[in-house]
Amino acid sequence: MKLYRFITGPDDSAFCHRVTAALNDGWELAGSPALTFNAQTGVVTCGQAVTKTIEGRDYDPGKKLTEQ
Template sequence: MKLYRFLSEEDTSAFCHKVSEALSKGWELYGTPTQTWDAAAGVMRCGQAVIKEVEGSYSPDLKLGAQ
């Protein structure tokens, strides 16, 4: 089964660390990163989709971050 996650964070090194951690756990980049202005918080936000092939069947209770 293929899993999908969308990682997002303020445009700081925390975002890069979040993506790097996912890559170190076997996730792969999917598509291009995004960036947008969050007017309510007054910050830039980044996003990146990642995918991973795993054994088993999908369940909405699946903890994607633990994969």
Template sequence: MGDEVELPRYRVLTGPDDASFCWRVSEALELGYELHGSPAVTFDGERVIVAQALIRRE
């Protein structure tokens, strides 16, 4: 038996527009996710916040 966790087919990553966010998206792509649409970008008064939807096809 493995300790594999079933991944959701859809997820949205959000966070400040920095290297950490880019690494999180890159890791999701490595897990088999694909970008779903364009990123959404906003400014919270202090920094740029990004959201990216991802899907994983079965």
């Protein structure tokens, strides 16, 4: 089974730490990161898709992806 997550957040070290934690938990990068700029707030928001393959389990939409 393959799981998919899209991690988002402001372009700061906390976002990088969240992606790093996911990678160290077995998730893999899926494509390039995405960036968007909100001109009203001056905030750059990042997004990074990650996937994880888990064998022998059934997908449960009631569970958080980080718990599967």
